[in-house]
Amino acid sequence: MSKLDSKIPEGPLETKWSSYKSSVPLVNPANKRSLEIIVVGSGLAGSSAAASLAEMGYKVKVFCFQDSARRAHSIAAQGGINAAKNYQNDGDSTYRLFYDTIKGGDYRAREGNVYRLAEVSAAIIDQCVAQGVPFAREYGGLLSNRSFGGTQVQRTFYAAGQTGQQLLLGAYSALQRQVGLGNVQMYARHEMLDVVVVDGKAKGIIARDLVTGKLERHSGHAVLLCTGGYGNVFFLSTNAMGSNVTAAWKAHKKGAFFGNPCFTQIHPTCIPVSGDHQSKLTLMSESLRNDGRIWVPKKKDDNRKPNEIPEDERDYYLERRYPAFGNLVPRDVASRAAKERCDAGYGVGASKMAVYLDYASAIERYGKQQANKLGETGASKERITQLGKDVVKEKYGNLFDMYAKITGENPYETPMRIYPAVHYTMGGLWVDYNLMTTVPGLYALGEANFSDHGANRLGASALMQGLADGYFVIPYTIGAYLSGQIRDKALPTDHEAFVEAEKNVQDTIDRLMNIKGSKSVDHFHKRLGKIMWDKCGMARNEKGLKEAISEIRALREEFWKDVRVLGGKNELNPELEKACRVADFLELGELMCIDALNRNESCGGHFREEFQTEEGEAQRDDANYMYAACWEFKPGVQFELHKEDLKYERIKVSARSYK
Amino acid sequence: MNLTLKVWRQKNASDKGSFATYQVNDISEEMSFLEMFDVLNERLIAKGEEPIAFDHDCREGICGMCSMHINGRAHGPWSGTTTCQLHMRAFKDGDTITVEPWRAKAFPVIKDLVVDRSAFDKIQSAGGFVSVNTGNAQDANCIPIPKDDADASFAAAACIGCGACVAACKNSSAMLFVSAKVSQFALLPQGQVERVDRALNMVKEMDAAGFGNCTNTGSCEAECPKEISLDNIARLNREYLMANLKK
Ligand SMILES: Cc1cc2nc3c(=O)[nH]c(=O)nc-3n(C[C@H](O)[C@H](O)[C@H](O)COP(=O)(O)OP(=O)(O)OC[C@H]3O[C@@H](n4cnc5c(N)ncnc54)[C@H](O)[C@@H]3O)c2cc1C
Ligand code: SF4
Ligand code: FES
Numbered sequence: 047m048s049k050l051d052s053k054i055p056e057g058p059l060e061t062k063w064s065s066y067k068s069s070v071p072l073v074n075p076a077n078k079r080s081l082e083i084i085v086v087g088s089g090l091a092g093s094s095a096a097a098s099l100a101e102m103g104y105k106v107k108v109f110c111f112q113d114s115a116r117r118a119h120s121i122a123a124q125g126g127i128n129a130a131k132n133y134q135n136d137g138d139s140t141y142r143l144f145y146d147t148i149k150g151g152d153y154r155a156r157e158g159n160v161y162r163l164a165e166v167s168a169a170i171i172d173q174c175v176a177q178g179v180p181f182a183r184e185y186g187g188l189l190s191n192r193s194f195g196g197t198q199v200q201r202t203f204y205a206a207g208q209t210g211q212q213l214l215l216g217a218y219s220a221l222q223r224q225v226g227l228g229n230v231q232m233y234a235r236h237e238m239l240d241v242v243v244v245d246g247k248a249k250g251i252i253a254r255d256l257v258t259g260k261l262e263r264h265s266g267h268a269v270l271l272c273t274g275g276y277g278n279v280f281f282l283s284t285n286a287m288g289s290n291v292t293a294a295w296k297a298h299k300k301g302a303f304f305g306n307p308c309f310t311q312i313h314p315t316c317i318p319v320s321g322d323h324q325s326k327l328t329l330m331s332e333s334l335r336n337d338g339r340i341w342v343p344k345k346k347d348d349n350r351k352p353n354e355i356p357e358d359e360r361d362y363y364l365e366r367r368y369p370a371f372g373n374l375v376p377r378d379v380a381s382r383a384a385k386e387r388c389d390a391g392y393g394v395g396a397s398k399m400a401v402y403l404d405y406a407s408a409i410e411r412y413g414k415q416q417a418n419k420l421g422e423t424g425a426s427k428e429r430i431t432q433l434g435k436d437v438v439k440e441k442y443g444n445l446f447d448m449y450a451k452i453t454g455e456n457p458y459e460t461p462m463r464i465y466p467a468v469h470y471t472m473g474g475l476w477v478d479y480n481l482m483t484t485v486p487g488l489y490a491l492g493e494a495n496f497s498d499h500g501a502n503r504l505g506a507s508a509l510m511q512g513l514a515d516g517y518f519v520i521p522y523t524i525g526a527y528l529s530g531q532i533r534d535k536a537l538p539t540d541h542e543a544f545v546e547a548e549k550n551v552q553d554t555i556d557r558l559m560n561i562k563g564s565k566s567v568d569h570f571h572k573r574l575g576k577i578m579w580d581k582c583g584m585a586r587n588e589k590g591l592k593e594a595i596s597e598i599r600a601l602r603e604e605f606w607k608d609v610r611v612l613g614g615k616n617e618l619n620p621e622l623e624k625a626c627r628v629a630d631f632l633e634l635g636e637l638m639c640i641d642a643l644n645r646n647e648s649c650g651g652h653f654r655e656e657f658q659t660e661e662g663e664a665q666r667d668d669a670n671y672m673y674a675a676c677w678e679f680k681p682g683v684q685f686e687l688h689k690e691d692l693k694y695e696r697i698k699v700s701a702r703s704y705k
Numbered sequence: 706m707n708l709t710l711k712v713w714r715q716k717n718a719s720d721k722g723s724f725a726t727y728q729v730n731d732i733s734e735e736m737s738f739l740e741m742f743d744v745l746n747e748r749l750i751a752k753g754e755e756p757i758a759f760d761h762d763c764r765e766g767i768c769g770m771c772s773m774h775i776n777g778r779a780h781g782p783w784s785g786t787t788t789c790q791l792h793m794r795a796f797k798d799g800d801t802i803t804v805e806p807w808r809a810k811a812f813p814v815i816k817d818l819v820v821d822r823s824a825f826d827k828i829q830s831a832g833g834f835v836s837v838n839t840g841n842a843q844d845a846n847c848i849p850i851p852k853d854d855a856d857a858s859f860a861a862a863a864c865i866g867c868g869a870c871v872a873a874c875k876n877s878s879a880m881l882f883v884s885a886k887v888s889q890f891a892l893l894p895q896g897q898v899e900r901v902d903r904a905l906n907m908v909k910e911m912d913a914a915g916f917g918n919c920t921n922t923g924s925c926e927a928e929c930p931k932e933i934s935l936d937n938i939a940r941l942n943r944e945y946l947m948a949n950l951k952k
Contacts, residue, residue, distance in 0.1 A: 181855070
């Protein structure tokens with residue numbers, strides 16, 4: 047069990063991080079200059095880490111597969127970022143953010159890490175504002191907040207529906223400044239395809255230059271994987287097309303344990319699937335649940351247009367089932383409730399697999415407020431509607447536009463149709479308090495690790511976690527390891543470990559290119575996605591999971607016999623890139639099902655049909671499953687379970703209720 | 706619907722490249738433009754022909770990666786829309802659609818429809834930042850900013866760095882892109898300290914990268930998917946003039 051030491055510092059929760067910071071070994075400036083850090087990924091986690099470490103004096107190399115660091119998937123985050131600033135004076139505090147996060151995660155995250163996250167959250171907002179991130183403001187010039195699901199305070203900072211973009215551009219500007227100063231070397235259009243491990247320690251990576259196809263060896267004293275989540279194992283998700291598990295999976299195969307792989311977040315408000323051609327799903331930000339009301343008709347198979355259905359024939363099912371939180375229940379709860387209504391025959395739209403998200407009452411409410419503000423007493427109904435639409439446009443305009451472009455419908459006039467979709471993965475590489483994986487010198491930050499969100503992440507907390515990890519955690523915790531490495535020269539790239547790792551990567555690529563089968567990569571990816579969605583998606587059961595495991599094994603075998611990858615290996619070849627990624631998804635998918643099968647309880651996003659209350663709520667089994675499931679890779683695609691028991695010293699564990 | 710596609714194919718940077726014509730049948734209106742390309746690529750693979758390389762990632766109009774010149778317009782016929790957000794509703798049965806990569810000296814073609822836009826990163830490195838190391842920030846609400854300034858700054862910061870402005874400009878000027886970044890900071894108190902150097906250094910890097918001069922044709926604004934306003938160029942010109950006077 048020694049491998050799973052979480053290294054949570056001793057002492058009371060409130061002072062763990064501050065006493066850690068004042069006692070962690072430091073690296074002196076001269077030594078920093080001779081230590082090289084490899085950062086894979088340029089999203090919020092990677093960019094913020096790379097910029098901060100370079101500012102401190104380390105030599106940094108950054109890799110991303112897009113053509114610029116600025117295009118990492120974080121750019122697409124819409125709704126906002128949480129921080130315990132209590133600017134709204136509504137009773138927020140570090141403790142409350144900590145508590146909401148642990149409860150939101152259904153008591154499956156570590157207290158020590160989550161408290162630290164809440165503690166550093168306020169400094170993130172300060173840092174971003176100092177960089178010139180244009181957050182939304184009130185007329186008095188101070189920062190504005192909104193609320194997100196699973197909380198009763200307003201602690202979410204935002205920049206219209208483009209918060210991720212603005213935060214990433216802030217981190218990217220800090221990163222590019224360091225690139226300009228020569229402290230960071232940037233490798234865009236590069237994909238990491240293996241970690242180099244010597245004597246059990248991470249010493250470098252093998253990366254493929256995606257333009258020339260050449261394999262490169264890069265050596266470093268530490269390797270940080272900031273490579274995002276693996277929701278694309280489902281083929282259809284809200285993730286960017288390129289998001290993948292490869293970096294984390296290669297690390298897993300080199301000894302890094304994978305934590306809670308089955309914990310997937312299905313987001314309740316996405317634009318429904320429209321046909322077989324669908325390549326991805328589009329999120330309608332959770333912030334829309336601030337003002338929008340979700341409903342379905344009370345009558346089954348009601349084919350009337352939404353505007354023709356009178357108020358008393360509508361079922362605002364979230365408000366009905368969860369009066370305390372209403373439309374702002376956490377995502378897992380909202381998603382399951384939508385699925386329940388649609389499965390029971392109350393769904394809307396052509397596919398009947400959708401529910402309405404309605405802005406009519408928000409438009410009216412805002413319109414009246416605005417008319418009052420302007421002193422327009424007795425404004426006509428049309429005028430009020432117009433004023434209300436203007437307010438909604440300012441708050442959510444880009445999201446409404448996006449909806450209109452995709453569906454061809456006007457959401458200001460008719461309710462949006464939405465349905466849950468795969469969005470985020472709480473699981474990821476297991477890390478300790480230092481964010482180090484089970485391989486010394488190998489770290490995981492941001493969505494790539496499993497750390498802070500337990501079995502369900504609250505909205506606006508991923509951006510917070512990515513930036514906390516990069517700006518405020520790793521700059522301290524990396525010292526604990528690097529201070530012991532100052533005597534080690536960087537591993538020469540002609541070392542046999544590099545030679546062997548490169549050869550393995552080359553062999554895999556050659557194998558893929560030489561299959562010359564009959565089916566495209568997407569063909570296999572779509573089939574895998576369907577198995578995962580049907581059997582390891584919003585609801586899971588023992589029978590389905592067992593079937594899924596054997597189906598995935600068979601599919602993997604077929605892939606390695608029959609995939610067709612055209613083009614050459616020494617050139618830009620998007621098909622080859624996809625093939626390498628799907629090969630890894632085909633192994634990960636199996637592990638996710640194994641993990642879901644192992645966890646005989648329902649918690650957060652993991653809903654096992656066998657384990658539910660009479661009212662259909664998730665039923666945890668704390669006596670037997672209050673642990674993080676950490677899987678070790680064994681040759682022949684076998685997995686061995688290790689458990690990290692979770693101990694709650696501060697929080698009283700109870701049933702999660704949003705009623 | 707059934708379409709004829711003329712697509713630029715170019716093996717690599719040194720290849721001359723040419724148009725190839727494809728008949729693409731049974732396309733639904735609900736598909737996005739890139740999903741239509743996915744379908745075409747799947748069919749090419751089935752026939753054993755190499756699929757068309759194109760850049761894309763988020764498919765939500767925000768990463769700035771997609772970049773197709775469609776029927777002579779950067780990002781195609783819908784204004785304020787990226788290639789990935791364009792939907793096939795924009796076309797009708799029997800249409801011929803011509804698709805090219807961005808054309809600009811500073812954006813060399815890598816393959817087919819993929820170009821190299823790393824010049825934008827270099828411009829950013831030259832001055833597109835506020836020099837504030839991690840940990841040096843004061844409380845965020847110590848810097849009140851009038852809402853209108855914050856909103857104007859945000860509107861400029863909404864640029865996705867796609868390069869359509871360059872592709873749309875007969876001079877291949879990057880002024881809209883550069884001015885958006887300069888404006889974002891010029892409008893905020895945080896940006897004041899480095900205001901002079903920022904304008905000078907970013908413009909210098911822009912010129913060095915081989916982008917052309919701005920002659921105020923306005924085609925950048927017309928094609929920009931994020932509707933970045935020409936006002937930003939006017940602001941950059943003022944910033945640049947002022948910076949030169951101060952130096
Ligand atoms: C549509 C959408 C909206 C969202 N909205 C919100 C929100 O409002 N609030 C919130 O808190 N969260 C939100 N999230 C979640 C949040 O955006 C992500 O969890 C977070 O941005 C992940 O950041 P990251 O830095 O960990 O990884 P990413 O931003 O995904 O970056 C991954 C990086 O790794 C690189 N990479 C990956 N693999 C390799 C490899 N093998 N070699 C080289 N480079 C590699 C990529 O190039 C990229 O640079 C949203 C997510 C989606 C999909
Ligand atoms: S200014 Fe507009 S067209 Fe130019 S890079 Fe920015 S978003 Fe693209
Ligand atoms: S693919 Fe991201 S903007 Fe089009």
